[in-house]
Amino acid sequence: MREVAVIGVGMIKWGELWEKSLRTIFVETALAAMDDAGVDHLDALYVGCMSSGLFVGQEHLGSLLADYLGQKPIPAARVESACASGGLALRLGFIDVASGMNDIVLVAGVEKMTDLNPNEATYALGTAADQEYEGYHGVTFPGLYALMARAHMEKYGTTREQLAMVAVKNHDHGSLNPLAQFPFKISVEAVLNSPLVADPLRVLDCSPITDGAAAVILAPVEVARKLQKPVVKIIGTGQATDSIALAQREDVTWLEAVYQSAKKALAMADKKIEEINIFEVHDCFTIAEICVIEALGLVERGKGGQAVEAGLTRIDGRFPVNPSGGLKAKGHPVGATGVAQAVEVVEQLRGEAGARQVKGACFGLTQTMGGTGGSSVVHIFAVE
Amino acid sequence: MREVAVIGVGMIKWGELWEKSLRTIFVETALAAMDDAGVDHLDALYVGCMSSGLFVGQEHLGSLLADYLGQKPIPAARVESACASGGLALRLGFIDVASGMNDIVLVAGVEKMTDLNPNEATYALGTAADQEYEGYHGVTFPGLYALMARAHMEKYGTTREQLAMVAVKNHDHGSLNPLAQFPFKISVEAVLNSPLVADPLRVLDCSPITDGAAAVILAPVEVARKLQKPVVKIIGTGQATDSIALAQREDVTWLEAVYQSAKKALAMADKKIEEINIFEVHDCFTIAEICVIEALGLVERGKGGQAVEAGLTRIDGRFPVNPSGGLKAKGHPVGATGVAQAVEVVEQLRGEAGARQVKGACFGLTQTMGGTGGSSVVHIFAVE
Numbered sequence: 206m207r208e209v210a211v212i213g214v215g216m217i218k219w220g221e222l223w224e225k226s227l228r229t230i231f232v233e234t235a236l237a238a239m240d241d242a243g244v245d246h247l248d249a250l251y252v253g254c255m256s257s258g259l260f261v262g263q264e265h266l267g268s269l270l271a272d273y274l275g276q277k278p279i280p281a282a283r284v285e286s287a288c289a290s291g292g293l294a295l296r297l298g299f300i301d302v303a304s305g306m307n308d309i310v311l312v313a314g315v316e317k318m319t320d321l322n323p324n325e326a327t328y329a330l331g332t333a334a335d336q337e338y339e340g341y342h343g344v345t346f347p348g349l350y351a352l353m354a355r356a357h358m359e360k361y362g363t364t365r366e367q368l369a370m371v372a373v374k375n376h377d378h379g380s381l382n383p384l385a386q387f388p389f390k391i392s393v394e395a396v397l398n399s400p401l402v403a404d405p406l407r408v409l410d411c412s413p414i415t416d417g418a419a420a421v422i423l424a425p426v427e428v429a430r431k432l433q434k435p436v437v438k439i440i441g442t443g444q445a446t447d448s449i450a451l452a453q454r455e456d457v458t459w460l461e462a463v464y465q466s467a468k469k470a471l472a473m474a475d476k477k478i479e480e481i482n483i484f485e486v487h488d489c490f491t492i493a494e495i496c497v498i499e500a501l502g503l504v505e506r507g508k509g510g511q512a513v514e515a516g517l518t519r520i521d522g523r524f525p526v527n528p529s530g531g532l533k534a535k536g537h538p539v540g541a542t543g544v545a546q547a548v549e550v551v552e553q554l555r556g557e558a559g560a561r562q563v564k565g566a567c568f569g570l571t572q573t574m575g576g577t578g579g580s581s582v583v584h585i586f587a588v589e
Numbered sequence: 590m591r592e593v594a595v596i597g598v599g600m601i602k603w604g605e606l607w608e609k610s611l612r613t614i615f616v617e618t619a620l621a622a623m624d625d626a627g628v629d630h631l632d633a634l635y636v637g638c639m640s641s642g643l644f645v646g647q648e649h650l651g652s653l654l655a656d657y658l659g660q661k662p663i664p665a666a667r668v669e670s671a672c673a674s675g676g677l678a679l680r681l682g683f684i685d686v687a688s689g690m691n692d693i694v695l696v697a698g699v700e701k702m703t704d705l706n707p708n709e710a711t712y713a714l715g716t717a718a719d720q721e722y723e724g725y726h727g728v729t730f731p732g733l734y735a736l737m738a739r740a741h742m743e744k745y746g747t748t749r750e751q752l753a754m755v756a757v758k759n760h761d762h763g764s765l766n767p768l769a770q771f772p773f774k775i776s777v778e779a780v781l782n783s784p785l786v787a788d789p790l791r792v793l794d795c796s797p798i799t800d801g802a803a804a805v806i807l808a809p810v811e812v813a814r815k816l817q818k819p820v821v822k823i824i825g826t827g828q829a830t831d832s833i834a835l836a837q838r839e840d841v842t843w844l845e846a847v848y849q850s851a852k853k854a855l856a857m858a859d860k861k862i863e864e865i866n867i868f869e870v871h872d873c874f875t876i877a878e879i880c881v882i883e884a885l886g887l888v889e890r891g892k893g894g895q896a897v898e899a900g901l902t903r904i905d906g907r908f909p910v911n912p913s914g915g916l917k918a919k920g921h922p923v924g925a926t927g928v929a930q931a932v933e934v935v936e937q938l939r940g941e942a943g944a945r946q947v948k949g950a951c952f953g954l955t956q957t958m959g960g961t962g963g964s965s966v967v968h969i970f971a972v973e
Contacts, residue, residue, distance in 0.1 A: 206689055226721065257716075258642045262724065264716040265671035268963030271830040272837075278849045280828035281964065282677055285667045287649035293666055297681060304688030305590055332648040337610065340646065444664035446655040453656075465662045579652030580665065 206303035210429035210438045211421050211586070213242025214548040219386045219417035219536040227261050227317040228273045230418040235274050235313055238420035243432065247422075248307035250274075250281040253294030253314040254540035257283075259329035261317050270313070280307075287333030287575030288489060290314060291419065291543025292582030295571075296442045299584075302423045309428070314544035315418040326414050330539070333576040335450035347411060347490070349451050349577045351403035354492035357458045358405065360507065363495065365405055367510030369396035371491035372409050372533050374519055379530020381561035386415050386536030410491040415536030419545035430589075435555045441474030441585035443467060449579035458507075462581040463500035463574060470570075474585040478502045481585070482566040483553050484524060485546035487574045488531040494518075497572060498526060520563055528553065528561045543573035543582060554588040590687035594813035594822045595805050595970070597626025598932040603770045603801035603920040611645050611701040612657045614802040619658050619697055622804035627816065631806075632691035634658075634665040637678030637698040638924035641667075643713035645701050654697070664691075671717035671959030672873060674698060675803065675927025676966030679955075680826045683968075686807045693812070698928035699802040710798050714923070717960040719834035731795060731874070733835050733961045735787035738876035741842045742789065744891065747879065749789055751894030753780035755875035756793050756917050758903055763914020765945035770799050770920030780875075794875040799920030803929035814973075819939045825858030825969035827851060833963035842891075846965040847884035847958060854954075858969040862886045865969070866950040867937050868908060869930035871958045872915040878902075881956060882910060904947055912937065912945045927957035927966060938972040 215237030222230060231252070239245065250271050258264045267281030286293040291314030298312035318326050331345050339349070357363045373393055379385040391409060399409040429436045445465035451457055471478060478501060486501070488494035495509030503524045504512040512518060518526035529535050529549040532542060550569035552558045567588055574581040599621030606614060615636070623629065634655050642648045651665030670677040675698030682696035702710050715729050723733070741747045757777055763769040780793040813820045829849035835841055855862060862885060870885070872878035879893035887908045888896040896902060902910035913919050913933040916926060934953035936942045951972055958965040 228721075256642045256648050258640045258713070259648075261720070262716055263720040264640050264643075264669060265718075265833060265959050265963060267670050267677075268830045268833040268959055269719065272832045272834075272963070277831055278829040278846055280680075281670075281830050282681060282828075283669045285648060285669060286651050286665075293651075296664075297666060300685055300688050300690050303690070304684050306684050306687070329642070332642050332646055334649075335653065336645070336647040337612075444666075445662040446652045446665050447661055448656050449649060449652040450656075462662055575649050575652055579649060579656070 207305055208426035208438060209299050209302045209423055210426045210436055211551050212424045212429045212432060213238040213422035214551050215241060215420040216384050216545060216548050217418060218384045219415050219538060221319045222416040223319065227257060227263065227315060228269060230416060231270050231313060231315045232274055234418040234420045235311055238422050242422040244309055244422060247276050247279055247309050247311045249279055249301060249310045251294040251298040251312045252283050253290035253543060254283055254316060255285055255287050255290045256329050256332060261320055286580045288539040289543055289573045289575040289580050289582050290540040292573035295543060295547055295584060296444055296582055298423050299439050299442050302425060308424055310423045311420060312423060312544060313418060313420040314541035316538035316540040317416050318414045318538060319416050323414065338450045347403040347406055350490040350492055351406045352451065353457050353496065354405050357492060357495065360458055363510035366393055367514050368410060368491040369393045370513045371488060371494045372396050374513065375488060375527050375531040375533040378520055378528050378561055379534025382530045382535060385530045385534050386413055387534050406490055412489045412532035412537035415538040417536055417538035417541045419541045419548050421544060421547050436589040437551045437554045438587050439584055440587045441470035443469030443583045446580050447578055449576055451577045458496060460496050460500040460578040462578050463497055463572060466581040466583040467501050470583040470585050476568060476585060481568045481570045483528060483550060483563045483569040484526045485529060485549050486526055486572040488527060488533050489537060501572065520561060525563045528563055546571035546573060550586050554586055591689060592810040592822060593683050593686045593807055594810045594820055595935050596808045596813045596816060597622040597806035598935050599625060599804040600768050600929060600932050601802060602768045603799050603922060605703045606800040607703065611641060611647065611699060612653060614800060615654050615697060615699045616658055618802040618804045619695055622806050626806040628693055628806060631660050631663055631693050631695045633663055633685060633694045634660065635678040635682040635696045636667050637674035637927060638667055638700060639669055639671050639674045640713050640716060645704055670964045672923040673927055673957045673959040673964050673966050674924040676957035679927060679931055679968060680828055680966055682807050683823050683826050686809060692808055694807045695804060696807060696928060697802060697804040698925035700922035700924040701800050702798045702922060703800050707798065722834045731787040731790055734874040734876055735790045736835065737841050737880065738789055741876060741879065744842055747894035750777055751898050752794060752875040753777045754897045755872060755878045756780050758897065759872060759911050759915040759917040762904060762912050762945055763918025766914045766919060769914045769918050770797055771918050790874055796873045796916035796921035799922040801920055801922035801925045803925045803932050805928060805931050820973040821935045821938045822971050823968055824971045825854035827853030827967045830964050831962055833960055835961045842880060844880050844884040844962040846962050847881055847956060850965040850967040851885050854967040854969050860952060860969060865952045865954045867912060867934060867947045867953040868910045869913060869933050870910055870956045872911060872917050873921060885956065904945060909947045912947055930955035930957060934970050938970055
């Protein structure tokens with residue numbers, strides 16, 4: 206397989222973008238990435254999107270987006286793994302370039318979620334759960350993650366305040382990110398006093414509903430070395446699945462797919478988790494980030510809450526997690542999230558992350574997951 | 590890139606499978622393919638599905654299907670290109686094995702369409718068109734293909750009877766396929782007297798709404814050579830996009846994406862179209878098959894109708910097209926169609942196609958498309 210680099214990244218300001226359609230936010234983001242890479246053509250397009258059918262009544266995104274980007278007749282694939290769709294698009298784009306099939310490949314993620322009312326959006330998101338064994342009984346994702354949180358508190362003594370500290374940290378980071386949906390700080394008290402959604406989770410434990418897109422351009426590493434930018438390579442990719450229904454897991458506090466996908470990606474990269482300097486992970490709810498850092502091996506099983514409280518995962522901590530603000534502050538347009546994580550890591554490894562720059566970052570990791578961890582995708586990045 | 594072979598195929602009887610859910614028909618088909626290949630484990634899974642979100646309220650198919658097949662934690666990707674989703678899954682599975690990333694890869698296609706009423710299903714299928722410029726104005730796929738048919742009749746003198754002859758031929762072929770949804774013959778008169786859907790297209794010009802699945806197992810060719818079966822390789826893959834909206838084409842009778850995708854696949858295979866012995870193509874409407882055989886180069890532009898009338902595309906003709914019965918008689922569970930085409934071609938090249946066997950077939954081609962040809966995927970197969 207060929208070595209693969211990221212030669213361009215593109216992001217737009219995320220939020221409730223009612224004046225723009227899905228194709229518009231995709232094209233703006235893709236053009237930003239193409240500008241950054243200095244390319245005017247593509248060989249192929251991969252787009253991660255969870256459910257444009259339910260959110261905006263539009264499937265066939267590959268054709269639509271290649272067309273509106275002015276790039277037909279290039280091959281274009283829409284890929285889906287629920288909220289990990291962006292991570293999956295990155296993986297399949299990586300395999301495409303690594304295989305030698307195509308050279309200049311755009312990997313994008315997009316989701317337009319706010320055209321529906323919140324109840325409809327919650328239904329659409331719920332299709333990432335097992336519809337026959339979870340959805341039909343009325344449980345939604347806040348409810349499923351609340352079960353995980355309750356179990357983690359019971360089993361490991363994780364506190365309600367520690368959950369809140371995940372949100373506070375990510376808003377601290379997000380306040381430094383001008384493209385974040387909610388670029389402001391919040392307090393532990395604000396989280397604890399925000400409306401209850403599914404006990405113990407409150408509104409400020411939950412990532413928001415967001416319109417957004419993100420894009421990166423992949424190419425063989427030789428192409429990247431000819432450009433006037435630091436060369437950021439993808440040196441590992443891992444993907445794994447778990448039982449889609451939470452009730453079928455042996456331990457609902459443990460994310461086996463995250464563990465498996467990280468293990469594969471690290472093995473491919475020939476790295477240990479301790480060697481990674483920056484992490485963008487899937488904090489769809491505060492409890493998710495705690496479970497993820499445990500499954501990644503940043504802390505011992507059950508110690509995630511304490512680690513957050515101790516500051517381990519702050520930008521200036523030993524393992525900076527979600528310097529972008531994460532899903533919580535940056536927003537969570539589900540199909541775009543995995544690609545936006547890659548944008549952040551590339552900017553960090555290039556030293557272009559401005560006020561939220563992690564000093565001396567050489568290796569970065571992205572992790573995104575679908576549902577309650579029914580799927581997970583991990584990538585490892587390195588700067589030459 | 591490594592050489593890739595199909596080491597197993599699986600199909601079930603298609604139709605209105607109200608007693609089975611999406612996961613059930615997927616698992617039955619996947620197990621049939623694994624039995625045929627003689628494998629008990631997989632390294633990865635690709636599943637093509639157009640719109641399980643709209644049809645059955647379930648996304649996150651990769652996780653769901655890997656789980657229910659007993660294959661977690663393997664990586665699993667759901668891919669979508671409207672009615673070409675199955676062809677896209679085959680292409681991405683091919684790239685995965687060719688790259689060296691994985692060895693034993695299941696490529697499946699699935700769609701469960703009859704749980705909705707026909708109006709709802711027509712809406713779901715309509716999301717493959719440009720929603721902002723086509724769907725919102727009320728046009729559906731029968732209407733769009735009717736425009737193409739009318740233009741072809743006007744420009745080239747194609748007759749109403751020639752359109753009917755496509756359906757008659759495919760039902761002749763399908764009558765020999767025990768897994769087809771409608772395995773019986775029809776007459777030109779029956780087509781001409783069937784209810785009008787969108788002038789000039791009648792019910793018997795249209796492929797049906799179907800529940801179904803299909804699966805193939807891919808592996809490096811060295812693995813295939815150790816098995817006790819003819820070795821069928823994929824020697825070419827091509828994918829292309831066109832404007833998603835029909836109104837933006839220079840000529841609505843010409844399928845540029847089909848032409849481009851076939852050109853790429855044939856170049857990769859180092860074959861001329863005349864060297865191919867069997868074709869499975871996308872006859873979602875009778876006019877579609879006529880336009881496709883022109884874009885593939887089997888006949889001159891505008892001569893598709895005459896070619897069908899002359900018997901060129903019958904099983905015993907110069908270019909046998911849709912020996913399986915095609916979408917028209919076999920059924921069209923949209924995400925499954927592209928994979929089912931591969932199943933048919935593999936069985937033909939192995940000499941296992943029974944009453945519908947094309948004698949001496951050495952090279953086969955599959956072509957599937959999304960929307961009115963906004964995307965197209967072509968594969969070339971060869972038996973060693």
